[in-house]
Amino acid sequence: MKEHANWIDGEPRLTAHSFELPDPARIGESLGRWSRSGPEELALALDAAARARSRPADPRRRARALAQAIRAVALDPDPEGLVARSIGLEPGELEPHVRGLERRLERALAQPATAGTGPVLVRRHWSELFYGLGETLVRELAAGRAVVLLSDPAVPGLAERFARAFIEAGLAPGALALLHDDGETALRAACAGGCFERISASGHGDFRTRLEAYCRGSGAGPGPTYFGAGVIEAPATELAFTPLERGVAWVEASDDPCQQGREVARAAFGRVAALSGQRSGRLGLVTCHPRVFARFTEALLEALEGDEPAFAPLPLLDPSAFRELEDGLQLGLDEGATLIHELAPTASRPPRPHARVGRLVFTNVDPESRLAALTRPIPLLALVRGHGGGLGGFASGAR
Known part of the structure; x- marks a missing residue:
């Protein structure tokens, strides 16, 4: 059974614990095993991000790496059919969800996110597929941000496809880390630590409620944090949340x-x-x-x-x-x-x-x-x- 690792500091890292992803359309079959992340893996990813920020990459080199990764994903978005199989589709059925992908990601590259100094946590819902996740990652990375990407455990191969494409295209080590988790242990630790300047997420209303609760538990936002008699400190973490709606x-x-x-x-x-x-x-x-x-x-x-x-x-x-x-x-x-x-x-x-x-x-x-x-x-x-x-x-x- 294939083992799927986290990617930290440009290298694959297997963890002591993993979770198996059953094939939803084929009873008894498995799509592989994915490393399970927690606070330790998150700390390693943040350390790598700090090192990356201390030695900023040449913007032209970063742009070339992103453009190369965009072409690679657009040319072969699901090389092993893993994303399609995770959803229950046949590989050819994904075509409408990648039509025009290169053009959309190139537009995202030309419109980077707001620049900043702190790392960004990205956790997008699987049903956005290639467009939602790809555009978010490209904009954040194009702005020179260090990104920690948490895969959606329903379709972890989606985040893995993008992460490997960016890393293999020559993105600076530490600029992007990929963590897998079949629960919310890593997510809770990421929010509670108050280490991220922005969290870019999507999902249903109950997911947003949990995210906000995790952030409030750290005193890092979203929303103001109160100190003493009415003194308000600006929240450290911005939550950029996209609700999924009918x-x-x-x-x-x-x-x-x-x-x-x-x-x-x-x-x-x-x-x-x-x-x-x-x-x-x-x-x-x-x-x-x-x-x-x-x-x-x-x-x-x-x-x-x-x-x-x-x-x-x-x-x-x-x-x-x-x-x-x-x-x-x-x-x-x-x-x-x-x-x-x-x-x-x-x-x-x-x-x-x-x-x-x-x-x-x-x-x-x-x-x-x-x-x-x-x-x-x-x-x-x-x-x-x-x-x-x-x-x-x-x-x-x-x-």
Whole structure:
């Protein structure tokens, strides 16, 4: 079984403890073992970052290394198919998620983050895939920052691909460290230590709540720290957090309801386009004109209940998604919405034999209900009868 190491000071470092990543689509198979990090590994990474800051790299050399790494990742984003397999996709299915990647990363290189003297901690949610993580890393590194990158344990190969590309392209040792952890031991230590000038993270609301609690425990922010009688010291750590939210859409009377039904199915539950409802920006709420509502709904259900591979569900990778789905099911029923489509989960990581819900569609949803207000991207779609006011189309983020 392949061992995947941390990368500190430009070198791979295996730890005494590791965690195994099961293949979510192939029961009994493993994708490998990853080193498990904690305070000791974090301290080594910070020491390497301090040494890197004490001998600043030539900006031109840094830019060349970043440009070379960008080309390498864009040319071969998933050389061993590890990222795709971690999600449950076939390697070729990742193509839409890397289309135009080189151009986007080159733009990030031309627009570096705010310069600073302290190190930056980066922890991005796996569902952002190559764009979100890549753009964040390129901007921070282009600004001359030392970066400690914590991989998302659901898809650790994603962070590993970028880290190795940057290091192999000649980025200065210590400028980038990669740490793996299947829990939040390393993350908690990183926040509690108050050693980072900025934390760049993404995820769901509960993840942000934990991050803020870890930072408050250190007295380092986010938010002011109070000393004595009303004296306020500026927080040492800036939390730059990107929330993951569902998208919304409007179907107008002038739209083709059959075409819109299929398109909404793809944008809400497509295994590639929406990662089966797990991707940030996937559709979660649709307001449809009453005149075409019946035909639109029929086309939507026909797409979801057929046998097309495009709608074959992926495993749910976030453990809390099951609780959110079951809460959403109960909420919809309590508020009088009509459940018109339900699919049991096919697989998960870790396995959840008692999980009941994997995909939900509600109709007759009150636009002012709590169900309509859910913003987390989970495999749940709420259909509302109403007028979009000429706003036909799709939009990302919460209402």
